Amino acid sequence: MNWIKKRPYLLFLTPGIILYSIFVIYPIFAAANISLYKWNGIGKRVFVGINNYIELFTNQDLFNQMTNALKNSFLIFALTVIFVIPIQIIMAYIIYSKARGKSFFQAAIFSPQFIATPIIVFIFTLIFDGNIGLFNKLLEVAGFGHLAKPWLGIPKMGIYIVWGMISWAGVGVGMIYFLGAMKMIAFEEMESAYLEGAGFWKRLFYIVLPNIKMTALNLVLISYIIGMTIFDYSYILGGISGGIKGSVDVMSLFFYRMAFGDSNPLGGVISDNSIGMGTTIACVLFFMVFIVSMVQILIVYRKEEE
Amino acid sequence: MNKHQGKAAGFIKAFLWIYCSFIVFILGYITYNSLRPKSQILSNTFGKPTGLSFDNYKKLIIDDKFFRYFGNSAIILIASLVLLILLSSLTAYGIARYKFKMKKFVRIFFLIGLMFPVQLGIVPIFLIMSKLGLINNMASVILISGTNVSMPVFMLSNFFAGLPKEMQEAAQIDGAGEWTIFQKIMMPLAKPVVMAVCITVSVQIWNQFFIPLIFIQSDKLKTIPLLVTKYTNNLMSSINLALAISVLSTIPILIIFIFFSNKIIDGVMAGAVKG
Numbered sequence: 197m198n199w200i201k202k203r204p205y206l207l208f209l210t211p212g213i214i215l216y217s218i219f220v221i222y223p224i225f226a227a228a229n230i231s232l233y234k235w236n237g238i239g240k241r242v243f244v245g246i247n248n249y250i251e252l253f254t255n256q257d258l259f260n261q262m263t264n265a266l267k268n269s270f271l272i273f274a275l276t277v278i279f280v281i282p283i284q285i286i287m288a289y290i291i292y293s294k295a296r297g298k299s300f301f302q303a304a305i306f307s308p309q310f311i312a313t314p315i316i317v318f319i320f321t322l323i324f325d326g327n328i329g330l331f332n333k334l335l336e337v338a339g340f341g342h343l344a345k346p347w348l349g350i351p352k353m354g355i356y357i358v359w360g361m362i363s364w365a366g367v368g369v370g371m372i373y374f375l376g377a378m379k380m381i382a383f384e385e386m387e388s389a390y391l392e393g394a395g396f397w398k399r400l401f402y403i404v405l406p407n408i409k410m411t412a413l414n415l416v417l418i419s420y421i422i423g424m425t426i427f428d429y430s431y432i433l434g435g436i437s438g439g440i441k442g443s444v445d446v447m448s449l450f451f452y453r454m455a456f457g458d459s460n461p462l463g464g465v466i467s468d469n470s471i472g473m474g475t476t477i478a479c480v481l482f483f484m485v486f487i488v489s490m491v492q493i494l495i496v497y498r499k500e501e502e
Numbered sequence: 503m504n505k506h507q508g509k510a511a512g513f514i515k516a517f518l519w520i521y522c523s524f525i526v527f528i529l530g531y532i533t534y535n536s537l538r539p540k541s542q543i544l545s546n547t548f549g550k551p552t553g554l555s556f557d558n559y560k561k562l563i564i565d566d567k568f569f570r571y572f573g574n575s576a577i578i579l580i581a582s583l584v585l586l587i588l589l590s591s592l593t594a595y596g597i598a599r600y601k602f603k604m605k606k607f608v609r610i611f612f613l614i615g616l617m618f619p620v621q622l623g624i625v626p627i628f629l630i631m632s633k634l635g636l637i638n639n640m641a642s643v644i645l646i647s648g649t650n651v652s653m654p655v656f657m658l659s660n661f662f663a664g665l666p667k668e669m670q671e672a673a674q675i676d677g678a679g680e681w682t683i684f685q686k687i688m689m690p691l692a693k694p695v696v697m698a699v700c701i702t703v704s705v706q707i708w709n710q711f712f713i714p715l716i717f718i719q720s721d722k723l724k725t726i727p728l729l730v731t732k733y734t735n736n737l738m739s740s741i742n743l744a745l746a747i748s749v750l751s752t753i754p755i756l757i758i759f760i761f762f763s764n765k766i767i768d769g770v771m772a773g774a775v776k777g
Contacts (some may be wrong), residue, residue, distance in 0.1 A: 208596030209608065212589045212651060218630070219649040220615040223623025230568040230625060237629070286514060293507070295515055297522075303763040304522035306770075309753045312709040314730040315748045319528060321737065322535075330549040339590070369770065378769035396507040425619040428711045432731060448621050455625055456716065475625050482622045489617030493610070 206232040224482065237471040248469070248476040262477070264442045265450040268355045272362065272446070273423030277416055280363045281370065284415070285408070288374035289400055302375075306368030313428040316365050320357065324348050333403055347468050354443035354468070358429045362422070370415050377411040410495070417492045418472075427452065447484075451477040533753065536745035543741055558746040566743065567730075568750065575725040578643050578714075585648030587696055587701060593651060594658030595684055599670060609659070615652035621712060631717065643718040643725075646653050649705050652700045657772075661695045662688065698769030708755075726751045 200206060235241040252258050260332055287305060291298045310314065323330045326346025335344050347353055381404065389399050427448035432440055436457050438445025455474025535543055537554040562568045570679070588706040597608055627646060628637075665688070673683045688695075711727045718724055730751070733744035759766060 203602070205596040205600035205602055207598075207680065208592045212593030212596075212655070213608075214588060214611075215591075215645075215649045216651055218651070219646060220620075220623070223609075223626035223630075226626035226629075226668055227623050230631065233658065252537060254540055261537065284666060285547075287518065288510070290518060292512060297519065299763070301518050301522055302767060303760055304516075304525045306755055306767060307525060307759060307764070310709075310750050310759055311732060312727040313711050313725050314734055315752055318730070318734045318748055321533065321734070322532065323528070328544065330528075335546055349611070370771045371536070372767055396511055415568075421619065422619070425621055427621060431715075432711075435729070451621065471625055478622050478625065482618070485622070492617060493613055 205347070223343065227475045227478050227482070230471060231479045233472050234469045235472045236468045239468070244472070248472050251482075252298075252480070253474065254474055258473075261445070261450055262480075263441065265438070265447045268358075268442075269423045269426070269446045271275075271355055272359045272426065273314075273420050274417040275356075275359050276363065276423065280367060281412060281415055281419070284370040285374050285405075285412070286368060287367070287371045288378055289404060291371075292375055292404075293376040293396070302368075305371060308365045308423045309368050311365065313361075313365070314432050316361050317429060317432045320361055321348060324357070351440040351443035354434065354439050356443050358433060358446075361429050361433075362426060366422075373411050373415060374408055377408040381407045409466060413495065417488055417495075420488050421485055424448075430439075447477070447481050453479060505772065517519045529753065529756070532745055533749050536742070538742070539540070540740075543745070544628065544738070558742045560744045561732065561748070562743050562750065566729075568747065570722070571724055571726050571729045572605045572751075574640065574723055575708060578640055578647070578725060579704060581640075581694040582647035583700060583704065585644065586651060587655060587677050590651040590654035590699070591658055591689065591692065591696065592684075594655045595662050595663045595688060598659040598662035599665075599688075613653055615650060616656065620646060620650065624712075628716065637717060638719050638723065639724055640718070643710075643713050644715055646717075647710065657699055658692060658695055661692055665691065693742050695772070701766050702770045728769065 206264035229306075232243060232245055233241045233306065234244045234248070252262065283343035287301070291301055296302070311319070322328065326330075326332065326344075326349060329347070335341060346355060385403055386399060389403050394402065423446075425448050427445055430444040430446045431452070432448045433439065434444040434449075436449070436453050438449050440451070451474055454477055455470055457470075504528070536553070536558055538554065539553055540553065540558065542549070542553065593612065595697070597605065597612070631637055631642040632647075633726075634642075636645070669687060670683060673687055709727060710725075714725045715729055717730070726747070730744065730747055733740040733747060737744060
């Protein structure tokens with residue numbers, strides 16, 4: 197008892213460390229271990245070393261599925277960085293500059309965050325559906341009726357629609373992050389720039405942007421992780437196969453399909469190695485997130501030290 | 503400082519008005535359509551409203567037992583929150599208020615989870631849960647959501663670390679034990695941070711899709727997002743119910759949000775500035 201009394205922090209730390217280790221940390225390592233076996237989760241486990249990885253990269257069909265999913269994941273990431281982050285900055289700046297209706301903007305832009313993903317997909321269906329969609333109706337009213345299309349049914353558009361849903365739902369959160377960073381800027385700094393004649397946009401470029409660059413970097417990293425791990429939208433929109441010809445397939449869905457997909461179209465090799473190959477894909481995904489996450493941990497940690 | 507922003511700013515503001523109004527419009531549009539019979543929605547989408555009624559809601563609530571799913575979502579949310587706040591406040595307090603050898607390591611250890619979404623380790627978690635006999639049991643979802651403590655630990659330990667040392671010492675001199683100090687003095691002070699954590703995490707837990715999809719199979723235990731997909735998977739036969747459930751599970755939350763929007767947004771901001 198004395199030993200514990202001298203270390204009271206252990207009483208506080210132990211429950212957290214135990215449960216967090218079991219359900220968050222251990223699974224990461226366990227997945228790496230399982231990926232070295234040929235296993236379907238029920239039968240016998242056969243140690244195969246790095247054979248799963250070799251198969252993933254050499255089996256033409258698996259490799260194609262992976263590169264396609266990766267391409268889509270990267271596309272979501274790239275589109276987010278190129279379009280969504282600048283939009284978030286501008287929205288935040290408009291609200292920060294106390295535009296009329298700022299509370300309304302803030303609440304409305306943020307509100308999709310509270311809507312569950314299946315409902316967001318459904319809302320997009322109501323807007324972009326070929327028959328009952330608002331968008332086609334709008335085109336028709338505006339005299340562009342000949343452009344009307346069943347937007348959600350075009351495989352080429354699929355991943356852009358997924359990106360649109362992610363952005364619509366998530367744009368508010370990043371905007372609030374930027375707004376928070378902008379509110380940390382010293383008032384004097386903005387005021388003196390104003391008095392020196394720096395216009396609205398000049399102040400954004402020369403004062404606001406340098407002050408929010410850490411937030412921007414952080415959001416770039418978060419967008420990367422989201423792009424790599426996003427699952428719900430593609431699954432709901434395209435089902436387990438990730439849409440027609442994998443048009444909305446992403447890495448997490450590819451993983452899910454291999455590990456848990458019972459209606460596996462590949463059959464044979466994969467289905468009696470579902471868990472082995474599933475965790476192999478999870479580990480590849482894990483590795484891709486890991487590299488970027490390390491950067492983020494370092495940034496957060498350095499900020500802590502300051 | 504607000505004037506002379508130029509044409510571009512005016513244009514963006516106009517666009518924001520349109521965009522935000524459209525969000526409000528689409529929510530109204532869903533609510534309006536949820537009152538129409540299925541045949542009207544599908545074949546006469548933009549026609550004159552006829553036969554508005556609460557039939558869709560009646561069907562959803564009585565025939566399809568909406569409140570059972572609502573109850574499941576609520577149980578998962580509340581139990582996860584209790585577990586999460588309990589674990590994270592204890593851990594954060596231990597990290598922030600005591601000096602010990604491995605402190606730096608423990609901090610980073612708890613940050614790791616921040617970087618790794620739960621998908622990555624889901625297969626081993628699935629195996630653990632099946633060993634514990636928790637597949638198709640709400641407890642598995644609760645355990646996963648309630649132990650994902652990285653973010654709360656991070657926010658709370660920053661808060662606890664910022665409190666003056668003298669508070670702890672004064673209480674110790676008065677004879678208060680470690681536990682009493684934590685429970686009676688520190689936790690009440692942390693209320694605003696706990697609230698901010700609860701708000702951000704609640705949304706995620708309430709709307710989560712992936713975890714319940716994997717761990718819950720029986721209809722009796724399913725949550726609202728899973729029920730939604732049951733309707734949206736086959737819109738031709740159940741678009742009316744999809745509309746009704748969208749309204750019923752979204753609009754009340756949005757109304758709460760609008761009432762507390764400043765507080766909620768401040769909470770999100772607080773978490774962000776620190777992160």
